[in-house]
Amino acid sequence: MIITNDVKYVGVNDHKVDLFEGQYVVPNGMSYNSYAIIDEKIAIMDTVDAAFTHEWLDNIQNVLGGRTPDYLIVQHMEPDHSANIVNFLKVYPDATVVSSAKAFSMMKNFFGTEFEDNRVIVGEGSTLSLGKHNLTFVTAPMVHWPEVIVTYDSTDKILFSADGFGKFGALDVNEPWIDEARRYYIGIVGKYGAQVQSLLKKAGGLDIGIICPLHGPVLTENLGYYLGLYNTWSGYQPEEEGIVIAYTSVYGNTKKAVLRLAEKLAANGCPKVVLHDLARGDMSAATADAFKYSKLVLATTTYNADIFPFMREFIDHLTERNFSNRTVALIENGSWAPLAAKVMRGMLEGCKNLTYADTTVKILSALNEDSINQINALADELCMEYLAQQDSTANKNDMTALFNIGYGLYVVTSNDGKKDNGLIVNTVTQVTNTPNRVAVTINKENYSHHVIKQTGIMNINCLTVDAPFNVFESFGFVSGRNVDKFANCEPLRSDNGLVFLPRYINSFMSLKVEQYIDLDTHGMFICSVTEARVLSDRETMTYTYYFDNVKPKPETDGKKGYVCKICGYVYEGDDLPDDFICPLCKHGAADFEEIK
Numbered sequence: 001m002i003i004t005n006d007v008k009y010v011g012v013n014d015h016k017v018d019l020f021e022g023q024y025v026v027p028n029g030m031s032y033n034s035y036a037i038i039d040e041k042i043a044i045m046d047t048v049d050a051a052f053t054h055e056w057l058d059n060i061q062n063v064l065g066g067r068t069p070d071y072l073i074v075q076h077m078e079p080d081h082s083a084n085i086v087n088f089l090k091v092y093p094d095a096t097v098v099s100s101a102k103a104f105s106m107m108k109n110f111f112g113t114e115f116e117d118n119r120v121i122v123g124e125g126s127t128l129s130l131g132k133h134n135l136t137f138v139t140a141p142m143v144h145w146p147e148v149i150v151t152y153d154s155t156d157k158i159l160f161s162a163d164g165f166g167k168f169g170a171l172d173v174n175e176p177w178i179d180e181a182r183r184y185y186i187g188i189v190g191k192y193g194a195q196v197q198s199l200l201k202k203a204g205g206l207d208i209g210i211i212c213p214l215h216g217p218v219l220t221e222n223l224g225y226y227l228g229l230y231n232t233w234s235g236y237q238p239e240e241e242g243i244v245i246a247y248t249s250v251y252g253n254t255k256k257a258v259l260r261l262a263e264k265l266a267a268n269g270c271p272k273v274v275l276h277d278l279a280r281g282d283m284s285a286a287t288a289d290a291f292k293y294s295k296l297v298l299a300t301t302t303y304n305a306d307i308f309p310f311m312r313e314f315i316d317h318l319t320e321r322n323f324s325n326r327t328v329a330l331i332e333n334g335s336w337a338p339l340a341a342k343v344m345r346g347m348l349e350g351c352k353n354l355t356y357a358d359t360t361v362k363i364l365s366a367l368n369e370d371s372i373n374q375i376n377a378l379a380d381e382l383c384m385e386y387l388a389q390q391d392s393t394a395n396k397n398d399m400t401a402l403f404n405i406g407y408g409l410y411v412v413t414s415n416d417g418k419k420d421n422g423l424i425v426n427t428v429t430q431v432t433n434t435p436n437r438v439a440v441t442i443n444k445e446n447y448s449h450h451v452i453k454q455t456g457i458m459n460i461n462c463l464t465v466d467a468p469f470n471v472f473e474s475f476g477f478v479s480g481r482n483v484d485k486f487a488n489c490e491p492l493r494s495d496n497g498l499v500f501l502p503r504y505i506n507s508f509m510s511l512k513v514e515q516y517i518d519l520d521t522h523g524m525f526i527c528s529v530t531e532a533r534v535l536s537d538r539e540t541m542t543y544t545y546y547f548d549n550v551k552p553k554p555e556t557d558g559k560k561g562y563v564c565k566i567c568g569y570v571y572e573g574d575d576l577p578d579d580f581i582c583p584l585c586k587h588g589a590a591d592f593e594e595i596k
Contacts, residue, residue, distance in 0.1 A: 001171075001218070003035070003156075003158070003210065003212065003218055004156045004158070004210070006037060006038050006039055006132075006133060006155075006156065007035055007036070007037050007038075007153070007156060007158060007212075008035065008036045008038065008063040009033070009034075009035060009218070010034045010035060010036050010044070010056065010059035010060050010063060011031055011032055011033035011034045011035070011048060011056070011059070011171075012031070012032050012034075012048050012049075012052040012055050012056055012059070013029060013030075013031050013170035013171055013172050014029050014030045014031070014032060014049060014051070014052065014170065015029040015170060016029075016051070017029060017030050020168065021188070023284070024168065024183070024184075024187055024188075024284050025282055025284070026168045026169065028168070028169040028170055028173040028175060028180075029169065029170035029173065030080075030168065030169070030170060030215060031169070031170050031171045031215055031216060032048035032049050032052065032080055032081065032214070032215070033046070033048075033212065033213060033214050033215060033216075033218075034046050034047060034048055034056060034059075034060075035160065035212055036060060036063050036064065036069070037130060037133055037135075037153065038063070038064065038067075039130035039131035039132060039133045040130060040131030040132075041070040041071065041129075041130045041131060042064065042067060042068070042069045042070050042071070042130070043069065043070065043071040043072075043073050043098075043128070043130055043135070044060060044069045044071070044072050044073065044088070044095075045073050045075070045151065045160050045212070046073065046074060046075055046076065046081045046082070046214060047072070047074075047081060047082055047083060047084035047085055047087075047088055048080070048081070048083070048084060049079065049080045049081075049083055050079065050083035050084065053083075053084050053087050056084060057084075057087070057088070057091060068092050068094070068095070069088075069092050069095050070094075070095060070096065070130075071095060071096050071097075071098050071120075071128070071130075072085065072088055072089070072092075072095050072096070072097050072098065073098045073099070073128075073135075073151060073160075074097060074098070074099040074103055074107075075099070075148060075149050075150060075151060075160065075162040075214070076103075076145060076147070076148050076162045076163060076214060077103050077106040077107070077110070077145060077147050078145065078163075079110070081214055082106075082107075082110065085097065085107065085111065085115075086111050089115075089118075094118075095118070096118050096119060096120055097115045097118060097119045097120070098119070098120045098122055098128060099119070099121070099122065099147070099149070100121065100122060100123065100139065100147050100148075100149050101121050101123070102141075102146050102147035103147040103149075104119060104121065105147075106147055122137040122149065123137070123139060124137070124138065124139045125137070125138075132155055133153055133155045133156070134153070134154050134155060135151050135152065135153055135154075136151070136152045136154065137149050137150075137151055137152075138150050138151070138152065138199070138202050138203075140162060140164070140195070140199045141195065142192045142195040143162070143163070143164060143189065143192055143195050143196055143199055144163060144188060144189045144191070144192050144195075148162050148163070149162070150162050150164065150199070152206050152208075154207075156209070156210065157207050157208055157209035157210060158208075158209070158210045158211075158212055159203065159206065159208045159210070159211050159212070160212045161211050161212065161213045161214075162213070162214055163188070163189065163213065163214050163215065164189070164196070164199065164211075164213060164230070165181070165211050165213040165216070165219060165226055165230065166181070166184055166185075166213040166214055166215030166216045167180045167181035167184050167213075167215060167216035167217070168180040168181075168183060168184050168215070168216075169216065171216075171217060177216070177217065178229070179288075180216075181216065181229075182229075182233070182239075182288050182291075182292060183284050183285060183288040184215065184216075185230070185233050186233065186284075186287055186288045186291050186321060187284045187287065187288070190233070190291065190321035190322070191320060191321050191322060192234075193233070193234040193235065193236055193322060194234075196230060196233075196234035197231070197234050197235065200227065200230060200231055200234065203227070208223060209223075211223060211226065228488075231470060232470075233291065235468055235469075235470070236291070236322060236323070236324045236325050237325055237468050237470075238292070238293060238294035238325070238326065238503070239291075239292045239293070240271075240272065240292060240293055240294070241271050241272070241293070241294050241386075241502060241503060242270065242271055242272030242273065242274060242292075242293035242294060242295070243265055243270050243272070243273050243274070243293060243294075243295040243296070243297060243382060244274045244275075244276065244286075244289045244290050244292075244293050244295070244296050244297070245258050245261065245262060245273065245274070245275050245276070245296075245297040245299060246276045246278055246286055246290065246296065246297070246298055246299070246311070246314055247275070247276070247277060247278065247297075247298075247299035247300060247311075247331075248277070248278050248279050248299075248300045248301065248308040248310045248311050249277075249279075249299075249301070250301050250303075250308070253333060253363060253365065253366045253367065254299055254300065254301055254331070254333045254363065255277075256366075256367055257299065257331060257333070257361065257363055257367055257371065257375060258275065258297075258299050258331070259275075260367070260372070260375055261297065261299075261331070261361075261375050261378065261379055262275060264375065264376060264379035265379050265382065265383060267379075268379055268380065268382075268383035268386060268387055268393075269383060269386040269387055269389070269390050269393065270382070270383055270386050271386065272293065274289050274293065276289065278310040278311060278313075278314050279308075279310045283310075283313065283314060283317060284317075286314060287314070287317045287318065287321070290318060290323065290326075291321070291323070294326060294327065294503070295326060295327040295328070295329070295382055296326055296327070296328050296329070297328075297329045297330075297331060297378075297382075298311065298314075298315070298328065298329070298330055298331070298344050299330075299331035299332075299333075299361075300331075300332065300333070300340050300344070301332075301333045301334065301340060302332065302333065302334035302337065302338050302339045302340045302343075303340075305337075305339060306339070306343055307339075307340045307343045307344060308340075311340075311344070312347070315344060315347045315348065316347075318348075318351070319347065319348065319350060319351060322351070322352075323348070323351050323354075324351050324352040324353050324354065325352070325353045325354075325466055325468075326353075326354055326355070327354075327355045327356075327357065327382070328348065328354050328355070328356055328357070329356070329357035329359070329360070329361075329378055329381075329382060330344055330345065330356070330357070330360045330361070331360070331361040331363070331375075331378075332344075332360070332361070332362055332363065333363040333364075333365070334362075334363075334364065334365075335364065335365045338362055338363075338364070341360050341362070353466060355466075355538065357378060357381050357382060358381060359374060359377045359378040359381050360374075361374040361375055361378055362374065384535065384536055384537075385535035385536050388533045388534060388535040389492050389500075389502065389533075389535065391495075394533050395533065395534070396495065396531045396532070396533060397531075397532065398507075398532050398533055398534045399436060399529070399532055400534055401462070401507035401508070401509055401532035401533060401534050402430050402433075402436060402438075402509070402529075402532065404462040404506055404507045404534075404540045405428055405429065405430050405438070405462070405540075406540055406542065407426070407542055407543055408426065408428070408462060408463065408540040408541055408542050408543070409424060409425075409426050409463045409467075409472075409541050409542070409543060409546055410424070410425050410426070410428050410460050410461060410462055410463060411423070411424060411425075411460075411461040411463060411471070411475050411501060411505075412424075412425050412440065412442065412448055412452075412458050412459070412460060412461075413458065413459040413461065413498050413499045413500065413501075414448050414451045414452050414455060414457070414458050414459075414498060415451070415455070415497065415498055415499075416447075416451045416454075416455075416480075417455075419480075419484050419486070420484075420485070420486045420491060420498070420499045421447065421448055421451060421480030421485060422448070422461075422474075422475045422480065422485050422486070422499070423442070423446055423447075423448045423475055423476065423480065424472055424475045424476035425440065425441070425442060426543050427439075427440065427441035427442075427522075428440050428460055431526065435528060435529075436528065436529045436532075437514070437526060437527060437528055437529070438460065438509065438511055438526075438527050438529060439524055439525065439526050439527070440458065440460065440511065440524070440525045440527060441519065441522050441523070441524045441525075442522060442523055442525070443521060443522050444521060444522060444523055445521075446479075447479050447480045447481040448480060449523055451480075452513065452525060453513075453516065453523065456512060456513040457496050457498060457510070457511065457512055457513065458498065458510075458511050458513075458525070458527070459494055459496070459498045459499065459500050459508050459509065459510050459511070460508060460509045460511060461500055461501045461505045461508045462505055462506050462507045462508065462540050463504055463505055463540065463541045464504055464505060464506050464536070464538040464539060464540060464541055465538065465539045465540075465541045465545055465549070466504060466538065467504035467505075467541055467550070468504075468550070469550050469551065469552060471504055472546070472550070472551075472567075473567075476566075476567075476585055477567060477584050477585045486499060489502070494508065494510045494531050494533075495510065495530070495531050496510045496512075496530060496531065498510065500533075505535060505536075506534065506535055506536045506537065506538050506539075506540060507532065507533060507534045507535055507536075508532075508533055508535070509529050509531065509532045510529070510530045510531035510532070511525070511527035511528065511529060511530065512527055512528050512530050513525045513526070513527050514526050514527060514528050547565075551566075551567070551568060552568050553568070554568035554569075554570055555568075555570070556570060556595045559572055559595055560572065560573075560574070560595060561573050561574075561576070561594075561595055562576045562592040562593065562594050562595060563592065563593060563595055564582045564584070564585060564587060564591060564592050565591050565592065565593055566582065566585045566587045566591050567582065567584045567585040567587075569582050569583065569584045569585070570595070571592065576589050576592055577589065580592070
């Protein structure tokens with residue numbers, strides 16, 4: 001496989017492996033990727049599993065045309081990538097091993113030597129020139145081992161990403177990327193979301209055109225899609241709206257309850273209902289789906305004054321990988337002393353930002369009228385926002401939506417006739433209640449101000465405390481004049497034709513402008529309410545909550561200058577120009593503070 005003129009693929013496919021890392025079923029095998037950068041000097045990127053020594057060495061020999069490698073760059077010391085270091089040096093004894101200090105310590109453990117006589121130790125920002133190709137090394141500790149480095153080739157704009165952006169499956173099998181990549185990420189890297197977020201920030205400063213991982217295909221197109229998924233996964237945010245029901249059932253009665261709930265959820269408009277029988281299915285697939293979707297129902301029996309073993313194992317998989325930011329509901333079954341709900345909730349105590357359904361279904365051996373009513377109530381509760389999103393079932397005159405207005409944060413949506421737009425505001429106020437009128441103040445420099453002044457309509461989306469930082473990046477840091485902020489989603493629309501957000505809001509109101517007040521730098525729109533829907537009872541996000549819990553803490557250690565109080569951008573320098581505009585969030589110098 002030719003990746004660029006100078007970069008060749010020399011990896012192998014493994015169709016003999018049945019369980020990757022001894023636990024993950026891989027019906028389509030695995031690839032162990034290795035690459036050759038051919039320049040004035042030649043670098044081989046990583047080795048392969050011990051079972052493929054000669055095939056790999058043959059692949060190297062076939063692409064080098066009689067030349068010999070100068071460097072072996074070892075990014076990751078797991079044996080499926082490092083097992084052939086010694087074998088490589090037997091064939092190419094003059095080659096130099098390039099890796100991190102921690103990796104050389106691991107080589108001592110694996111091979112009895114740290115290769116002191118022919119090695120180069122690299123760290124954050126270290127460089128290596130091969131001729132026209134200049135490599136820069138970036139440390140990636142705990143993604144997902146402590147010694148990991150990734151490598152950036154600035155000439156061909158390639159990120160050699162170690163185990164990042166990998167997937168299950170051999171390269172000679174044609175299958176979609178996302179499902180096996182998600183299962184791979186959640187299973188293997190999922191515990192280390194904070195470390196992946198840190199690496200993504202570093203990658204954000206690089207001009208990347210190609211990603212070469214150690215497992216799975218080379219990524220050459222639509223890289224924003226893959227980076228976006230990794231940002232979602234590592235931020236522990238739901239990828240899609242939907243409900244996963246994970247269950248165990250001994251005599252079939254819990255399964256009957258689960259099937260009844262699934263039927264009711266679908267009837268209530270849930271966009272996706274996924275069932276996993278934990279005793280019979282793939283545990284890694286169930287775990288990946290729990291992280292993919294926004295809500296999870298756990299249904300099991302009381303068993304030896306505890307819970308059924310497969311459910312305990314499943315919850316262990318969740319908690320080990322920092323399960324968070326989800327809605328969770330519980331169904332328990334027991335013949336004389338039901339304890340399953342208490343045990344499951346106790347196991348999840350360490351998880352962050354879980355919202356529990358008010359309704360817990362209790363089955364006493366078999367379904368009866370009471371437990372069936374509980375299932376119906378749970379379905380209604382879990383589908384509250386789905387029912388409110390559908391025109392046929394929504395209460396479009398629910399003025400309790402006005403109760404969610406406070407000193408909070410909102411996404412104002414509009415449309416310029418060509419595309420939908422949205423921006424973040426924190427100045428929404430109810431000014432009268434007979435009739436209901438709302439005032440919205442928007443900076444004149446924002447494109448939305450221009451659009452709303454022309455169209456006279458807008459939607460106010462009340463953000464909830466589970467809204468992640470990328471919502472604020474999308475709607476607060478770029479202009480709708482230049483960017484289509486809804487390009488990658490299928491929008492929901494209110495009766496006025498405008499978008500309302502499918503996630504991270506508790507309510508929205510459609511507003512019609514009745515009066516405009518010029519406030520010099522800002523404009524105030526006095527509006528009547530034409531539609532109001534309540535989608536959930538989650539708490540509205542306040543400005544204080546955003547600063548304390550959502551906005552990333554700026555990395556200012558060792559830096560001198562000024563930091564943006566809105567987005568955390570750091571301006572390094574003795575003096576901040578009065579006319580400086582933050583390149584991220586577009587706020588002016590007044591919103592910067594000096595680094596102390």
